Amino acid sequence: MNKEEKIQEFQKIIDQAKHIVFFTGAGVSTLSGIPDFRSQDGLYNQKYAYPPEEIISHHYFEENPEEFFRFYKDKMLHLDAKPNIVHTFIAECEKKGKSLGVVTQNIDGLHQAAGSKRVYEIHGSVERNYCEKCHKFFNAEYIKDAEGVPYCDACGGIVKPDVVLYEEGLSEAVLNGAIAAIQSSDVLVVLGTSLVVYPAAGLLRYFGGKYLVLINRDATPYDTAADLVINDTFENVFPKLHI
Numbered sequence: 671m672n673k674e675e676k677i678q679e680f681q682k683i684i685d686q687a688k689h690i691v692f693f694t695g696a697g698v699s700t701l702s703g704i705p706d707f708r709s710q711d712g713l714y715n716q717k718y719a720y721p722p723e724e725i726i727s728h729h730y731f732e733e734n735p736e737e738f739f740r741f742y743k744d745k746m747l748h749l750d751a752k753p754n755i756v757h758t759f760i761a762e763c764e765k766k767g768k769s770l771g772v773v774t775q776n777i778d779g780l781h782q783a784a785g786s787k788r789v790y791e792i793h794g795s796v797e798r799n800y801c802e803k804c805h806k807f808f809n810a811e812y813i814k815d816a817e818g819v820p821y822c823d824a825c826g827g828i829v830k831p832d833v834v835l836y837e838e839g840l841s842e843a844v845l846n847g848a849i850a851a852i853q854s855s856d857v858l859v860v861l862g863t864s865l866v867v868y869p870a871a872g873l874l875r876y877f878g879g880k881y882l883v884l885i886n887r888d889a890t891p892y893d894t895a896a897d898l899v900i901n902d903t904f905e906n907v908f909p910k911l912h913i
């Protein structure tokens with residue numbers, strides 16, 4: 671099949687699907703201008719002394735909150751970003767009753783901004799932040815506007831983003847919701863992830879439906895297991911689809 675035929679095949683799968691689950695990774699956010707915070711550009715080593723995996727770990731947050739929040743605000747908080755054509759398409763599928771929801775590795779809240787209601791954020795969200803002492807809730811703007819480390823205005827505790835750091839466990843409730851959705855789906859569409867970030871590959875194993883579709887710019891280790899693989903940009907694929 672050439673690329674056009676593959677897109678037509680994807681359209682057919684969507685038309686016939688009853689319960690689609692979408693699984694989204696960093697590539698979906700990139701289209702909204704949010705770079706993958708794990709990637710290190712040329713300037714990175716001048717700005718940061720450690721790799722991202724070290725800075726966004728639990729022990730680093732505890733030991734160097736100033737440096738953690740410098741990285742976090744610079745690389746992980748993108749409050750001006752807007753949902754793109756992929757977020758909109760996914761939200762539309764849910765609205766039309768075709769989708770059981772979206773499982774995402776992204777923490778930017780853009781699926782909800784597009785109108786999705788059932789969103790399983792396995793790595794948490796920058797939109798939720800809690801005081802470590804009294805658990806008071808704060809929005810993302812509060813973190814952004816704080817100078818350096820954000821402190822609770824009620825008790826003075828450090829406000830921690832509800833984002834899963836390295837060395838921290840995933841929320842069992844969110845994982846169980848994601849697994850239940852995947853198990854009940856007849857079509858699983860994986861978008862913008864190379865499936866190497868934990869626990870993406872493990873979650874895929876719960877899928878027992880009809881069609882596994884992978885759309886990613888580059889090949890992934892799971893391409894051979896998929897029923898349809900489109901290695902292309904979302905800008906080339908999604909404008910040609912309808913629900």
Ligand SMILES: [Zn+2]
Nearest residue numbers: 801804822825
């Ligand atoms: Zn507090």
